[in-house]
Amino acid sequence: MTSKRWAWTVLFALLAGLAWGHAEPVQVVVVVTPAGQELKIDVQMVGEVSTLPIRGAVVEARFYVRTPELQQLLDEGGGSVSRAGDPDLLGVPVASVPLEEPKEGGYRGALPAPPPGDYVLAVVDTTFKGEAAVAAKPLRLPLPPTGATLALQLPETTTPNRYLLYALLGLALPALVGIGFALAARGERKAD
Incomplete structure (x- = not known):
């Protein structure tokens, strides 16, 4: 399993565990x-x-x-x-x-x-x-x-579905921002 796939699996498991606590x-x-x-x-x-x-x-x-x-x-x-x-x-x-x-x-x-x-x-x-x-x-x-x-x-x-969706989006937002910054930095390194 690649490190990327492993990281996504761990992230999903953590989010699912928090959502259904x-x-x-x-x-x-x-x-x-x-x-x-x-x-x-x-x-x-x-x-x-x-x-x-x-x-x-x-x-x-x-x-x-x-x-x-x-x-x-x-x-x-x-x-x-x-x-x-x-x-x-x-x-x-x-x-x-x-x-x-x-x-x-x-x-x-x-x-x-x-x-x-x-x-x-x-x-x-x-x-x-x-x-x-x-x-x-x-x-x-x-x-x-x-x-x-x-x-x-x-x-x-x-947990009601609507709240669960908002909770998961709220938990995922910081991760998505971090991934965006990482991809932007990677793109700048390739351009140099």
Whole structure:
């Protein structure tokens, strides 16, 4: 294989890997710990197939009051919700917090503890424009002093074709500019 062909193969593999970065289910472990008037939320995200940490995600933790409608969604999902699509499919949250990534694949945040009662804790991933993945499980507050650990699964999502095209063009543009400069410089050397 020529070096040019090899370089194109590697470039295509990298672009395809970036474009379909959320094309597998994601295992999510959520640890909720009481801390005074707040709840600390720690989330670990790992690809189910690749077993790699999910880095650079846009993730939010949300609490919802467990309504009969939410209970029906939980019952349909065998006690949890795992859906792609509308990030607001569970309704209006009573509390939410965007999570920061202090370590690779680990996300963290804190929010004021809602009043005692039955809730649904959801993790919402809106990393890619035009898509969202939601995973949720019931949670009763107040928590025991040791907190609670929930295992969730974010479903695989498909980046909409229009966005994928723009993303690939955006990724390819710098490479095309570099190739243009290289060809222009090569042409000048041949002319000399």
